Amino acid sequence: xxxxxxxxxxxxxxxxxxxxxxxxxxxxxxxxxxxxxxxxxxxxxxxxxxxxxxxxxxxxxxxxxxxxxxxxxxxxxxxxxxxxxxxxxxxxxxxxxxxxxxxxxxxxxxxxxxxxxxxxxxxxxxxxxxxxxxxxxxxxxxxxxxxxxxxxxxxxxxxxxxxxxxxxxxxxxxxxxxxxxxxxxxxxxxxxxxxxxxxxxxxxxxxxxxxxxxxxxxxxxxxxxxxxxxxxxxxxxxxxxxxxxxxxxxxxxxxxxxxxxxxxxxxxxxxxxxxxxxxxxxxxxxxxxxxxxxxxxxxxxxxxxxxxxxxxxxxxxxxxxxxxxxxxxxxxxxxxxxxxxxxxxxxxxxxxxxxxxxxxxxxxxxxxxxxxxxxxxxxxxxxxxxxxxxxxxxxxxxxxxxxxxxxxxxxxxxxxxxxxxxxxxxxxxxxxxxxxxxxxxxxxxx
Amino acid sequence: xxxxxxxxxxxxxxxxxxxxxxxxxxxxxxxxxxxxxxxxxxxxxxxxxxxxxxxxxxxxxxxxxxxxxxxxxxxxxxxxxxxxxxxxxxxxxxxxxxxxxxxxxxxxxxxxxxxxxxxxxxxxxxxxxxxxxxxxxxxxxxxxxxxxxxxxxxxxxxxxxxxxxxxxxxxxxxxxxxxxx
Numbered sequence: 001x002x003x004x005x006x007x008x009x010x011x012x013x014x015x016x017x018x019x020x021x022x023x024x025x026x027x028x029x030x031x032x033x034x035x036x037x038x039x040x041x042x043x044x045x046x047x048x049x050x051x052x053x054x055x056x057x058x059x060x061x062x063x064x065x066x067x068x069x070x071x072x073x074x075x076x077x078x079x080x081x082x083x084x085x086x087x088x089x090x091x092x093x094x095x096x097x098x099x100x101x102x103x104x105x106x107x108x109x110x111x112x113x114x115x116x117x118x119x120x121x122x123x124x125x126x127x128x129x130x131x132x133x134x135x136x137x138x139x140x141x142x143x144x145x146x147x148x149x150x151x152x153x154x155x156x157x158x159x160x161x162x163x164x165x166x167x168x169x170x171x172x173x174x175x176x177x178x179x180x181x182x183x184x185x186x187x188x189x190x191x192x193x194x195x196x197x198x199x200x201x202x203x204x205x206x207x208x209x210x211x212x213x214x215x216x217x218x219x220x221x222x223x224x225x226x227x228x229x230x231x232x233x234x235x236x237x238x239x240x241x242x243x244x245x246x247x248x249x250x251x252x253x254x255x256x257x258x259x260x261x262x263x264x265x266x267x268x269x270x271x272x273x274x275x276x277x278x279x280x281x282x283x284x285x286x287x288x289x290x291x292x293x294x295x296x297x298x299x300x301x302x303x304x305x306x307x308x309x310x311x312x313x314x315x316x317x318x319x320x321x322x323x324x325x326x327x328x329x330x331x332x333x334x335x336x337x338x339x340x341x342x343x344x345x346x347x348x349x350x351x352x353x354x355x356x357x358x359x360x361x362x363x364x365x366x367x368x369x370x371x372x373x374x375x376x377x378x379x380x381x382x383x384x385x386x387x388x389x390x391x392x393x394x395x396x397x398x399x400x401x402x403x404x405x406x407x408x409x410x411x412x413x414x415x416x417x418x419x420x421x422x423x424x425x426x427x428x429x430x431x432x433x434x435x436x437x438x439x440x441x442x443x444x445x446x
Numbered sequence: 447x448x449x450x451x452x453x454x455x456x457x458x459x460x461x462x463x464x465x466x467x468x469x470x471x472x473x474x475x476x477x478x479x480x481x482x483x484x485x486x487x488x489x490x491x492x493x494x495x496x497x498x499x500x501x502x503x504x505x506x507x508x509x510x511x512x513x514x515x516x517x518x519x520x521x522x523x524x525x526x527x528x529x530x531x532x533x534x535x536x537x538x539x540x541x542x543x544x545x546x547x548x549x550x551x552x553x554x555x556x557x558x559x560x561x562x563x564x565x566x567x568x569x570x571x572x573x574x575x576x577x578x579x580x581x582x583x584x585x586x587x588x589x590x591x592x593x594x595x596x597x598x599x600x601x602x603x604x605x606x607x608x609x610x611x612x613x614x615x616x617x618x619x620x621x622x623x624x625x626x627x
Contacts (some may be wrong), residue, residue: 011584047593058522061479066607070614087478089479100479145543161547164522166606174596178542208461210514214542243514243541298466406463408472434559 019056023274025180026248027216029170030156030271030432034139042047042179042255042278048158049172052080052115052133052143054124055164057097058087060104063165067107075111076171084127085110089381090389122354122380125149125237125322130356134411135259135268137249141167145240146322146403152232153255154182154270156216158246178245181215182279187288192438194332195231196324196401199238200293200303202285206242207301211281213243216358219274223287226250230328234421237323238403241300292436295419297405306424306436315396317342317429318349318384319422324401325353329422330361334369336426336440342374343432349390373430387411399428449576449598451533451554453508455568460512462545464519468492474487474522487526490600508571512562515540534573536580536590538562549597552605556580558590575601581587 007247024032024039032040034048055063075081080224083104088097101119108116117127124142128134130148136154140147145159160167167173183202189195206212217239224232232255236247250272251259259268294309296302319325319333330352342348350370352358358380361367365375385392385402392398392411398418405417418434427437439445452519465471470490477483509527515537516523526545527535535548543585548555554575557609564582565571578592593601603609 027478044597047596058478062481065481069607070610071618072614138608159543161550163544163546163550163606166550166610171609172595176542176594207514210539213514240520240541240543243517243539244543327475354495387472404518406466406471408470411472413472 003227007068008202014195019211019277021195023167023276023278024277025273025277026218026250026271027156027178027180027246028277029174030137030139031177033137040177042177042280044177044350046177047172047174048139050080050141050158050167050396051138052140053130053164053167054082054084054128054140055125055168056143057083057085057100057104058096059143060100062151062162064103065108066165066373069170070169072169075168077131078111078113080171081111081113081168082117082124083113084117084121084124085119086121086123086381087381087386089379091119097387119381120355120379122352123322123325123382125233126326126354126357128155129153129233130262130354132259132262132264132266135258135263141173145246146237148247149237149322150237151236152229153259154248154251155245156248160239166328178214178216179280180211180278181217182282183217183219184221184284185224185284185287186221187282187286188226189287189290192423192441193292194421194423195227195234195291197290197293198285198287199235200295200419201290203238203241203301204303206283206417207315209411210243210436212239215244215246215280217244219247220250221284222414223256224249226287229254230326233326234323234329256300278291279319291327292326292424293420294424294437295405297418298407299417300405300419306434309434310436311419312418312434314346314399314428314433315399316347316349316390316392317425318351318390318398318400318402319425320349320351320353320378320383321385321402322353323403324422325351325357327357327360329401330357330366330370331364332422333426334366335377336423336430336437337373338369339413340373340430340446342429345430346432348375348429349378349384350375351383352380354380384410399425399434449602450572450574451506451508452570452572453506453533454504454511455508455565455567455569455571456496456499456503457510457565458512458515459516460538462495462511462516464516465521466518467495468516468519468523469526470494471520482522482525484525484529485567487522490527491526491530500530502577503532503591506533507531508533508573509535510561510565510571511535511537511540513538516544516591517541519544519547521547521551524551524553528553534575536561536571538542538575546626550606552603552608554593554601556590558588560588
C-alpha cells in the first residue's frame with residue numbers, strides 16, 4: 001500500500017461502508033446494540049451507554065477535582081464502574097501516589113462502587129478478563145488503547161483516556177464509529193516464537209502507511225485457534241502502536257469456556273461479523289513465517305529479526321506489562337531460566353500481570369524458578385513499564401516486554417529500550433546481551 | 447456564533463511523536479495526578495522540534511501536522527498546545543485517541559488529507575471544525591469531516607469538564623425553579 005493510501009482511506013471509510021448492503025462488522029454490531037440502533041456506519045457520531053467503565057488511579061486526583069467542580073454528588077451507575085489501582089502499586093513505598101489510593105478508596109465507598117480493586121490486584125486488562133467483566137458483546141469504555149486485549153473474549157474496548165470520568169458521570173459518551181480492518185492469521189507459531197513476535201511484525205509492516213489508523217482490527221483465521229488466550233491478548237494489547245483504535249476477535253470454544261467459568265450469571269452474547277461486512281483493509285499473516293523479533297529504540301514499529309540486534313549488551317531486563325504479564329509469558333520465561341542464572345551485570349524484574357497470575361505462577365513453581373535464577377518479582381501492576389520502578393540511568397540499556405521504547409520513557413533520555421517477547425528477554429538476561437532464545441530453549445547452549 | 451479559526455501556521459512533518467516530541471515524558475512523569483503545570487508545558491511545547499516555538503507562538507496560531515501526527519500522546523500533549531494558544535490543529539492523519547484527548551481539553555483537531563502540501567509555514571489558514579472546511583491562503587478549500595453538534599459544544603465550552611459544569615449548573619437551576627412555589 002502506498003504511504004498515503006492508508007491515511008486517506010480513513011476519510012473514505014464512511015462512504016465505503018454504504019456500498020455493503022447493510023452488512024456489519026463486529027465493532028459496528030456491538031456499538032449499534034449500545035446506542036439503540038439497528039446498524040451504524042463507520043464515521044457515524046453516536047452516543048453509547050457502556051456495560052462498564054474501567055479507570056485507573058493515576059489521574060484520579062484530577063478526576064476528583066473535576067467531579068467537585070461539576071458538582072457531582074452521586075454517579076448514576078456505580079455498578080458499571082471498575083476502578084483499579086494498577087499504575088502505582090508500590091505507592092506506600094516511596095512516591096506521592098499513596099494519597100491517591102486513599103481518596104479513590106474513600107470515593108468508591110461513598111458512591112457504593114463495589115468493583116474497586118486496590119494495589120496488587122493487577123492490571124485493569126486482567127481484572128476485566130479474570131473477573132468476568134469482559135464478556136462477548138460487552139462494550140467497555142476505558143482509559144487506554146492497550147485494553148483492547150479484552151477483545152480476545154469478544155468484548156469491545158473503546159479507549160477514551162481521561163474522558164472515562166465523563167462516562168462515569170453520564171453513563172454514556174459520544175464516539176465516532178471506527179472503520180474496521182480484517183486481519184487473518186494462518187499457520188502455527190514455530191519453535192521459540194511468541195505472540196509478541198507476531199504483533200511486533202504487524203507493527204513493523206502496518207505503522208508507517210497508516211493502514212490501521214483509527215480502525216477496529218478484527219482478527220480471524222485458522223491461526224487464531226492455535227494461539228492461547230494469553231497469546232491473543234498479547235497481540236491485541238499492542239495494536240494501538242499502529243494507530244489502531246481497538247481490536248477484537250470472534251470468541252471460539254476456548255474463549256467461551258473461559259468466559260463461562262467467570263461470568264457469574266451475567267449476560268453476554270457472541271457477536272459475529274456479517275458476510276460482506278465492510279473492511280477498510282484486509283491483511284493475512286502466516287504464523288509459521290514469524291521469527292523472534294526485537295524492536296529497536298526509539299520507534300514502536302522498529303522491529304527486526306533478533307539476529308540483527310544480537311550481541312547488544314544490556315543492563316536491565318523486565319518481563320511484565322499489559323502486553324506480556326500473563327501466565328504463558330511467565331511460563332516461557334521460566335522455561336528459559338530454569339537451572340540458569342541471570343548474568344551478574346543484569347538486573348531482571350518480573351511483574352505478574354495480576355494477583356491471579358501471581359498465585360498460579362506460585363502454584364506451578366514458576367516464581368521459584370525465576371527467583372532462583374536471580375529475578376526480582378514485583379507486585380502485580382504496571383511497575384517498570386512507565387519508569388515508575390526499574391528507572392534507567394544515563395546510557396543504560398533495557399530489554400523488555402513492556403509497551404514503549406521511546407526516549408525518556410524509563411528514565412534518562414540517553415538510556416535505550418529494546419522490546420521483545422518473554423523468550424528473547426529471558427534468554428538475553430542470562431546471556432547479558434541480546435540473543436536468539438532458540439538455541440537456549442533447545443538446550444544447545446547453557 | 448462563528449466557528450471559523452483564522453491564524454498563522456506552524457507546520458510540522460510526518461510521525462511527530464507526542465510524548466517525546468511535542469512534550470517530554472521524562473519531565474511530566476512525576477507530576478501525574480497533580481494539576482497541569484501549564485507554564486512548564488508551554489515552555490516544553492515543541493521546543494525539541496522548533497526551539498523558537500515557546501517564545502514565538504501567539505494566541506490563535508494554527509498547528510498543521512503531517513501523517514500520524516502526535517502519535518503516542520498523553521493528555522499533557524493536548525494541554526501543552528492549548529495552553530500555548532493554539533486554536534486548532536489540522537493534520538493529514540492522526541489516531542482517534544489524540545483527537546479525543548485534545549477535544550476533551552478544548553483543542554479541536556481536524557484530519558484533512560491534502561493539507562500538508564497545501565500550506566506553508568507562516569501562512570495564514572482558516573479552519574472551521576464545525577463545518578469541516580479548511581480555507582487555504584489562496585482561497586482554495588479542503589473539506590474534512592465536520593464535528594458533531596456535541597463535539598462543537600465541547601470545543602466551544604473549552605472542554606468536556608467546563609461543558610458538564612455548565613450543564614449541571616443549568617440542571618440545578620431548573621430544579622430550583624421547579625421547586626419554587
